[in-house]
Amino acid sequence: MEEAGLVSTGIALVEEHARKIKPPRILSVPFNFGNTLGEVNNPSFQHEILEATFDLLDRPEGPVLEIFETDEIERVVLSRSEVKTAAVSKKKEDTFVELANIKANYEKWLGMNKGRTAVGLSNIGIDQFPAVVEFLKEFIEGKTHDSEIRPEQFSIAHFIRYCVDDLKSYYLESRIAVDPKASMNELYRWLWSETALSDLLGELAEVMNDSEDKEIKAVAFGIAR
Numbered sequence: 511m512e513e514a515g516l517v518s519t520g521i522a523l524v525e526e527h528a529r530k531i532k533p534p535r536i537l538s539v540p541f542n543f544g545n546t547l548g549e550v551n552n553p554s555f556q557h558e559i560l561e562a563t564f565d566l567l568d569r570p571e572g573p574v575l576e577i578f579e580t581d582e583i584e585r586v587v588l589s590r591s592e593v594k595t596a597a598v599s600k601k602k603e604d605t606f607v608e609l610a611n612i613k614a615n616y617e618k619w620l621g622m623n624k625g626r627t628a629v630g631l632s633n634i635g636i637d638q639f640p641a642v643v644e645f646l647k648e649f650i651e652g653k654t655h656d657s658e659i660r661p662e663q664f665s666i667a668h669f670i671r672y673c674v675d676d677l678k679s680y681y682l683e684s685r686i687a688v689d690p691k692a693s694m695n696e697l698y699r700w701l702w703s704e705t706a707l708s709d710l711l712g713e714l715a716e717v718m719n720d721s722e723d724k725e726i727k728a729v730a731f732g733i734a735r
Contacts, residue, residue: 512572518567521546521559524629525577534572537563540580542694542735545643548580549694555580585679588735593702594628605706605720612696615684629677632672633661636680643710644672667725670718674711681707687716 511518512534519535522528523546539559541548547556553595562578616636620627634642638659645657649670660669682697689696702708711734718730 517567519563521563522575525575528574530574532573532575534567535566535576537566537576537578539578542698548618550697551690566727573724584672590702590708590715593699595672605647605710606640609639609643610708612681612684616680619683619687625681629676632664633671634659634676637676639680642677646670646673646710646714648716650710665725667723667729670714670726671729671732674703674714677707677711681705702734 513702517535518533520533520537522533522536522538523541525538525595528538537559539546539548547559551556558637559578562576566574566576613636629636632642641656645654645659648654656666657669660666664672678701681701685694685697685700692700715733718726718733721727721730
């Protein structure tokens with residue numbers, strides 16, 4: 511793109527990756543995956559990040575790596591391992607009940623946001639989430655290595671990752687619907703310390719990280735984050 515005369519810029523969530531890849535212009539932000547612009551329902555802060563990103567277009571030569579620093583939002587809890595409470599070990603058997611209980615809140619979220627949702631990467635509808643959870647449980651236990659509901663265009667590793675991303679979005683959006691003023695850290699602390707899904711994803715990440723399948727092992731990093 512640059513060689514063709516099209517000036518480019520972008521946002522990086524992992525500073526180490528940006529330093530290694532050395533794109534022409536990049537803004538490194540200290541936020542979690544899926545929250546590139548920092549905080550839900552904070553448009554003024556989101557515009558500040560976008561303006562800082564577009565300001566990099568004025569830099570005639572690269573690579574340029576700009577670090578976005580802010581005291582307005584506390585550092586986002588990145589992973590399940592950062593939220594260690596007694597609640598984390600109790601709820602695995604309640605995952606199916608939990609899915610059903612938060613459905614109304616998710617539907618409320620859709621109504622509040624004109625149907626916009628981050629759920630959908632896996633191409634699996636929310637009505638099939640119990641089947642997804644059943645598959646993930648069996649995968650953890652070594653009873654199966656594939657699912658009949660997996661779309662053909664996805665490898666098993668990426669199908670698992672997309673399903674996990676959809677489940678996390680489903681939970682977080684459901685939570686925002688009942689607590690719109692919650693900070694990102696409050697949302698993630700709830701997800702990782704007070705839900706049955708947390709235990710499931712923690713076990714899944716461990717199993718995938720120990721896999722001899724290189725693709726599954728590579729995907730494991732983002733499962734419980």
